[in-house]
Amino acid sequence: MNERTVRRAREVRRRARQYRRRREGRLNGALSVCSLLLLTGIGTLCRDAQTPSLALAAQGFGSVLLRRGAGRYAVIGIAAFAAGAALTIVCVRRRKRRTDRTSAAEESEEIL
Structure with a gap:
């Protein structure tokens, strides 16, 4: 390849x-x-979801989940866990893909 082609290839990779x-x-x-x-x-x-039973739970008189509103707390907990797990998976995949691309780009530039 001549110098002009090499410059064009570098510009394409940069863009x-x-x-x-x-x-x-x-x-x-x-x-x-x-x-x-x-x-x-x-x-x-x-x-x-807050109920008056929260004050009782804070004082140690019982569990919030054994009182009214237990369904809401369970749904909130499950939704938070699922969202956190999904976000973690997305971030890990993106980071892996980015490092793979970066290393591939560096290798291709070293060849030229």
Whole structure:
């Protein structure tokens, strides 16, 4: 390959990385917004789920789950766990994909 082709190939790779970073930034923003909405929703559900039995539980007179509103607490707990697990899986996959791409891009640049 001549020098002109090499420069063009580098420019194409640079632009591809730039577009990929933009797309990842948008995805990170969308995930952040979803996390905030989920946190707000869980907070709203927790506020609605509070009952007078919470004061009794804080004093050690019994379990909140054995009183009224146990269904809400269980749903909130399961939803929070599922959301956390899903977010963790998404983040781990994205990080792995990003490191794979970065290493592949570095290897291809070293070849040229």
